[in-house]
Amino acid sequence: MTYPQEAFVWTQLLPGSLIHSRREAVSANTLLYQLDVLKKTGRYDCFKLKWHPVYDEPPEIWPVPNHLFWDSDVAKWIEGACYLLHDHPHPKIDASIHELVHMIRSAQQDDGYLNLHYTVVAPGKRFTNLRDMHELYNAGHLIEAALAHQHLYKNDLLMEPILHYVDLLHKTFGPGKHQIHGYPGHPEIELALLRLYHRTNNPKHLELASYFIHERGNPSGVEGVHFFDAESRQRGDDPYKRPSYHIEIGGCSWYYSADKPLIEQKEIKGHSVRAMYLLTAASDLTSVSPNESNEQLRQAVHRLWNNMVDRKMYVTGGIGAIKQYEGFGQDYFLPQGTDEGGCYAETCASIGVMMLAQRILQYDLDGKYGDVMELCLYNAVLTAMSHDGKAFTYVNQLASSSADPCKRCDWFTVACCPPNIMRLLGQIGGYIYTDHSSDRDLCNGTNEVNGHNEHRSADTTAIDVHLYIPSSHTFTHDNKSCTLTQKSNYPWTSEITFNLDVPSTSDISLRLRIPFFARKSCVLNPPAPSSAKLINGYLHLPASYLNNLPHSSFTLTLPLNPRLIQPHPYATNSDTLTLARGPIIYCVEDVDNAWVTDHFKSTQLDPNCLNSVHETNIKDEQTEEGYTGLTVRNAACTVNMRRLEQKMHGMPFVEVDRDSVQGEMINGHVNGINGTDNEQIEAEYTVIEDLKFVPFYFRANRGGRGHCRVGLRRWNR
Amino acid sequence: MTYPQEAFVWTQLLPGSLIHSRREAVSANTLLYQLDVLKKTGRYDCFKLKWHPVYDEPPEIWPVPNHLFWDSDVAKWIEGACYLLHDHPHPKIDASIHELVHMIRSAQQDDGYLNLHYTVVAPGKRFTNLRDMHELYNAGHLIEAALAHQHLYKNDLLMEPILHYVDLLHKTFGPGKHQIHGYPGHPEIELALLRLYHRTNNPKHLELASYFIHERGNPSGVEGVHFFDAESRQRGDDPYKRPSYHIEIGGCSWYYSADKPLIEQKEIKGHSVRAMYLLTAASDLTSVSPNESNEQLRQAVHRLWNNMVDRKMYVTGGIGAIKQYEGFGQDYFLPQGTDEGGCYAETCASIGVMMLAQRILQYDLDGKYGDVMELCLYNAVLTAMSHDGKAFTYVNQLASSSADPCKRCDWFTVACCPPNIMRLLGQIGGYIYTDHSSDRDLCNGTNEVNGHNEHRSADTTAIDVHLYIPSSHTFTHDNKSCTLTQKSNYPWTSEITFNLDVPSTSDISLRLRIPFFARKSCVLNPPAPSSAKLINGYLHLPASYLNNLPHSSFTLTLPLNPRLIQPHPYATNSDTLTLARGPIIYCVEDVDNAWVTDHFKSTQLDPNCLNSVHETNIKDEQTEEGYTGLTVRNAACTVNMRRLEQKMHGMPFVEVDRDSVQGEMINGHVNGINGTDNEQIEAEYTVIEDLKFVPFYFRANRGGRGHCRVGLRRWNR
Incomplete structure (x- = not known):
């Protein structure tokens, strides 16, 4: 532990x-x-x-x-x-x-x-x-x-x-x-x-x-x-x-995770x-x-x-x-x-x-x-x-x-x-990291040794890498001080460079999490040997691989292509699409999409939009934050709600067949009865030229009117 | 009134x-x-x-x-x-x-x-x-x-x-x-x-x-x-x-429609x-x-x-x-x-x-x-x-x-x-009907006249027909007893025959509701004159038309084609499709679809299914009820939930691009690392040959296991 x-x-x-x-x-x-x-x-x-x-x-x-x-x-x-x-x-x-x-x-x-x-x-x-x-x-x-x-x-x-x-x-x-x-x-x-x-x-x-x-x-x-x-x-x-x-009478013990x-x-x-x-x-x-x-x-x-x-x-x-x-x-x-x-x-x-x-x-x-x-x-x-x-x-x-x-x-x-x-x-x-270099208690009251200077020892050492955050991890192996360093610009760029500063031949192994989105197409360089195994989403790199690295270094490349995700089909918002890239979930904000007036409720996204997503490396002037922005081109729309509600004809639903209900005009079948004027048919929707996305974590950092949304409704063109 | x-x-x-x-x-x-x-x-x-x-x-x-x-x-x-x-x-x-x-x-x-x-x-x-x-x-x-x-x-x-x-x-x-x-x-x-x-x-x-x-x-x-x-x-x-x-503290006067x-x-x-x-x-x-x-x-x-x-x-x-x-x-x-x-x-x-x-x-x-x-x-x-x-x-x-x-x-x-x-x-x-034949108070304490024998008088009479239920309506016009009769097998068949038994020339007009689903293609026979008007969904038939009917009779034909409807795009279940025909909303029940085990949660309907809907006139043996049953052929599916949840990889969403995540196998890009066995890929869904629908009002009349659903999720094939 x-x-x-x-x-x-x-x-x-x-x-x-x-x-x-x-x-x-x-x-x-x-x-x-x-x-x-x-x-x-x-x-x-x-x-x-x-x-x-x-x-x-x-x-x-x-x-x-x-x-x-x-x-x-x-x-x-x-x-x-x-x-x-x-x-x-x-x-x-x-x-x-x-x-x-x-x-x-x-x-x-x-x-x-x-x-x-x-x-x-x-x-x-x-x-x-x-x-x-x-x-x-x-x-x-x-x-x-x-x-x-x-x-x-x-x-x-x-x-x-x-x-x-x-x-x-x-x-x-x-x-x-x-x-x-x-x-x-x-x-x-x-x-x-x-x-x-x-x-x-x-x-x-x-x-x-x-x-x-x-x-x-x-x-x-x-x-x-x-x-x-x-x-x-x-x-x-x-x-x-x-x-x-308590939403009901009777103690609500389930509220406390204590109903059983x-x-x-x-x-x-x-x-x-x-x-x-x-x-x-x-x-x-x-x-x-x-x-x-x-x-x-x-x-x-x-x-x-x-x-x-x-x-x-x-x-x-x-x-x-x-x-x-x-x-x-x-x-x-x-x-x-x-x-x-x-x-x-x-x-x-x-x-x-x-x-x-x-x-x-x-x-x-x-x-x-x-x-x-x-x-x-x-x-x-x-x-x-x-x-x-x-x-x-x-x-x-x-x-x-x-x-x-x-x-x-x-x-x-x-x-x-x-x-x-x-x-x-x-x-x-x-x-x-989870560091299996030592099983002894790490901290023992006031005898606890001092932070970075403390090194632990063990004969065999496995280190699990859970997150790709540039960092240097110090541990002891075979009574020698060792360091595992990872450098990258992840989650913006794909390449993560590891450096393992250990005794020339050691019994150290690494287990690297391969994120779910990268399991099909991650790349290891130098190439992984046949003894490397992907088990339950972790790539197990054996000592034999790590002992023979040129300059004690290897790189892991995780693909970071924009992806579309949607909730489980039973979920409340199952018809929404969310743009993601690597581990980052994106959202739209009014700061980048100034036309919005309804919190993006009537904004819809084409499920085939991935080919029209453009990535931009942004350095925001106001906050000096750097991130990868995403822009979807001509693949989103705003629904004309006025037109839609006209089409509902005062009923609590919309006809799926768009042609079956058009305006109030009664046509020739009823033998020329004059209806109310056939109003001008408005457009069903307006295509949005550029819909701009920022990481969800970055929302509400640049002012704006507080309009923001992660999942956009599917556009059934 | x-x-x-x-x-x-x-x-x-x-x-x-x-x-x-x-x-x-x-x-x-x-x-x-x-x-x-x-x-x-x-x-x-x-x-x-x-x-x-x-x-x-x-x-x-x-x-x-x-x-x-x-x-x-x-x-x-x-x-x-x-x-x-x-x-x-x-x-x-x-x-x-x-x-x-x-x-x-x-x-x-x-x-x-x-x-x-x-x-x-x-x-x-x-x-x-x-x-x-x-x-x-x-x-x-x-x-x-x-x-x-x-x-x-x-x-x-x-x-x-x-x-x-x-x-x-x-x-x-x-x-x-x-x-x-x-x-x-x-x-x-x-x-x-x-x-x-x-x-x-x-x-x-x-x-x-x-x-x-x-x-x-x-x-x-x-x-x-x-x-x-x-x-x-x-x-x-x-x-x-x-x-x-009361869902909250403070009286909840809104619950009583009395918050203001x-x-x-x-x-x-x-x-x-x-x-x-x-x-x-x-x-x-x-x-x-x-x-x-x-x-x-x-x-x-x-x-x-x-x-x-x-x-x-x-x-x-x-x-x-x-x-x-x-x-x-x-x-x-x-x-x-x-x-x-x-x-x-x-x-x-x-x-x-x-x-x-x-x-x-x-x-x-x-x-x-x-x-x-x-x-x-x-x-x-x-x-x-x-x-x-x-x-x-x-x-x-x-x-x-x-x-x-x-x-x-x-x-x-x-x-x-x-x-x-x-x-x-x-x-x-x-x-x-709303009967504008008389504006006098209809009922006056014990002086109230007796039911069907009571006739009212007025100079001009307008009768609004709101519902197409076979019936005979008695009223008084010009001091004469009159009857408006409608006969039909609506809502199963389209034709409604009206018979107006009135003095040969009268100042009676009718206003017939043309249901929203019929406004484009309803048919009146004899054809309506140019003075007939469709105003706010009611077809106003003037005395001139009604005075010249052969056998005092005309027919109104309301199209009753199966239709697909969906909730407003902002509604919770906006991605569900519902089958309707005329005023009847349909549902699926396990009595007709015995394979169901999940209350039709994983049943999805193709939005292009209307061409494959078959109508059947049914006389149910058990209840002796007659109705029009609807069957959708090869245009619905059940989702393989096991497969879907595998595809989620333990994450709280599904990738939209079906090809991006396939099994646990890591492929050649990682240079031949052995993954866990590439499991056999199961089918994403099973097409349902015949999905049978009954009117929603008819549910729970024939036993069964209590599985029933109106709106089915949209099948994004």
Whole structure:
């Protein structure tokens, strides 16, 4: 097991790539901007445990107080900052982290308890609403902050109080007679505890995580009833009084991925971020404790992954169609925007997909996980931050509407997404490779060795390459320091050059993901030997090949031709076509197509348009961003909606045979009856000379009126 | 103004047609069956005001008690029975009506109040929750029962207590200082009061209806706030405790079509039956009281009609996509079934569309209203009753699913739909013609003249023919009895023969609806003169033409070729094709297509299939129903879903270019790397030799496994 939160230190991004530039933007802008927001909103000082006017506000989303996530907002900022400080030292950030850590330490109660809301606002009520009140979610983020803090600073200033708190939680929750047989409504602490166990080797940490995961959804966990029901009864909840995210009466345990135990779940449901965090933890548990019940858990993870990708994922890698509960609709319910039935695709949810994929790839090296991970990164996730790291989206619809134009915000009341992008980009190096050079625990409390200088040893070494991001990865083989470097202008150009700086003859092998779009026509140079095999989407290059490279170098060429994709035929928008190139999903925006007035609803694309797609290397003047723009020539149209609606004749449908209904004129068959004037027949559509596409992640960076769309309706010429 | 509930007595259906056979089935079976149900369930005796165990049950749909509609169930049965008894005398039904009327009389309180729930179950709480408790809805149905009862029996046994009750309501509601400034959550009483006014000429009845309609949605009706909010505050409602049909916190006044005054509403929203009943009443009010504010009301009715038909109506004439609140989704949200995002299309809602269309046609003779009325009748409404009148549907989805197979039920807890079909078919004769032979009030209390023997007189007479249902319509012109007869086998064959039995030279004109599908190629014989005009979809035949007919007869031929229709391109299912013929919408069922296993989800239809459609005159052996069946030959396919999902490669989309992704084999470009075995490529689809279609209304009449679908996905060969 390696965690990207720890492994990223062995991988250095090289300048020039899209991902590198975004990570630099986060370092340069987001970190300080978010610190400023923490201070302005009261979050920064919240662990001083003084009253804040916000605590008196009625909840925007009842029963969740508006300040309920503040603990986690602070924790995620600390965590993300710690990742970035590894290679971007910053005294002011350092000082703020130090101050926050001291405030957190001072906020801890004698018994170890550490939570803003239940200390200041609702004392005496701790652990009475695990379902809705994010108490353990906050604890999970504090654990993750402590892990990152200890990793960077090599001290226990934050880890110490957190371990004390975790001790209290371990005493409080479990199967024992006097313990609470419960688990959190929002998973997070489970994955945090498993990472903590990885660091501490303390079996209590594994035990508590395992308990939370396996107990979840037990239909008779507390005196014969579901824990959430028992807890609700204990609180005296009125059954007809329900949170706004409950779409029905009766607890909606499916919203929490807790309608049944995970091993029995067949369909991914409910809140999408919760589901991803839960599955990530479950996946980790199966790696840490390979036993029979965890094998069932692993099967459940696979089953739910497949259900999600096959039936509940947007072409951008976004998940979650339903705004009301920020979650999955039923199978194939994937409208593109608010005015088409909804679309949520929350940023954090696709970050969760990446987390889950990275974990699964460690025990099931299958290109389908790597492909989706790359899809999410370049589309659903990157689209959520502006090029300069100063503005964000929380919801990432595939089509705008007048109700929800395509635009970015500085911050959100529920501020999970911006710091989550910061955390992800901070540790992104850890997603590029899985390094099987060593199986020992990578991080061990304060004995953890220092970042880039740490080298690991093993006799045989395999390195999996999941992402093609220019970078240099350092590892130890045969007690010698080795480096794997990849350089490219991917995803814009096809050629990726690898350099393997290793002992002249070694037992190192590489496994390169061949993206699904390149499996037919990728090229390796020097040519691959017969012993090289493509297995489940990864090209296995043996030591014999790697030992005989001229200049220790080889190139992989991945074809990046524009492609057309469409949703599954059962999906809500099955008649839409989307332009893609390599891992990049494209969209149209009004900035490039100024004539648009209807969010491209009446714009249709010819399914035979690929021959008329032109690629242009663009360097945008305003943002200085470089990318490959695509232009479709004379193969798209705008439908004349006025004409179309005339043709409907006030009926709720359109005749398919265009000739059968023409105007209001009644013709010779009725023997010369005069009808109303035969109006001039307008054109059915107007061909668009040049329809210009930009990467979906680049939307909303250049102003404009907020018209944007990914999937365009098929033009049935 | 003529109301079909009164005008139907002048029109006699002729045997042999689909509509006639359904009306006979209702007379022979439904009426007695429903009487039996009323007795078994406790409804029949409910006006004895004794306690019933149901009254103790917790509500299935909080806060609505399960028995809340019982008053209306009884009233609707009485009403429907009275229509059918006009030409189907039945002593047992007579006796039951008599008994029910006496029970209703005995249940009236001294002050006129007449409601089961607030007399027996919650005394002292009357008029405290007009929003949800259906108190005035029940009153409306009692008024309609009394009108039908008086019309048939020529006595005031039921009318008397109802007038007493209406007096109480008139005192209770209004703008006066001590009156309640309220209106019902479920409209119904408004249209009932307007019909009552038509009978009584009592200005109080008009005044109360007008008050309810105009006050509705007033944002500051009670001390500066919306009535529903004021009423809710008065009850001390908890804002977070909401009925299950409220999808959000905050009252959901849009659900009741009361988010703003009707004259300001731009979009049809909320519960679809409520909206239709409200618009029907509003439409009537504009006819009864043509003044400036009612002119605005008329504009609103038109605006909301257009919004409904253009953007919120299924191709079957069904309305309402959302189950949770039995109502309209947003514009163009029209999935076909439960597993595609929902579909409700409640029977009563399309009956409401017919009511509204019939009313509008009296002042705006436009084919678009008549076309939709016919569409609803033959599809969304007829489909809700089995051929024998013994089984029903409440929800009329366009596609079945394993969660919601296509099947019928005997009865429903909320039993609005079955008696509503009975009421409609009872009075259906009144929908065929609008008779402008007389403007005098048709029905005047007990002085009402007797059914078929009544003839009206006028100098000039125009008769509008909206529906082509074999029938004979009697009217008076120039003091002579006249008859307009139409005979046909429509909607199966094209020719409709009219016979006009009138004085040899008269000033009678006819206006025949030319259905939208026939406007290009309908044929009139003898040929129409140049003075005949097609105006807004109605063919105006002048007296000069009608006076010179050989044998007083002419024929209209409406082409009934099979057609393909598709939803609006913005609609959820825009890539589906539906087969239609004349006004009949077709569907596929597993009874005729036994191979189906997936509710026809993977069945696709070639948009060029019309040349391969074969028509067959079918006489079904099991049901003895005759209809035109359609078979599409070699122009439909089933998609090989296994193959398709293989092609997706674990990604959330399908490549459009079929050649770009083939199997897992990596080819020669990568210099002979061995991939996993190149699996045998399966066929993409299987052509269906004969795909058999039946009218949608005929579904679920012959057993089967409940697989059914209207719109099939477009086959992009």
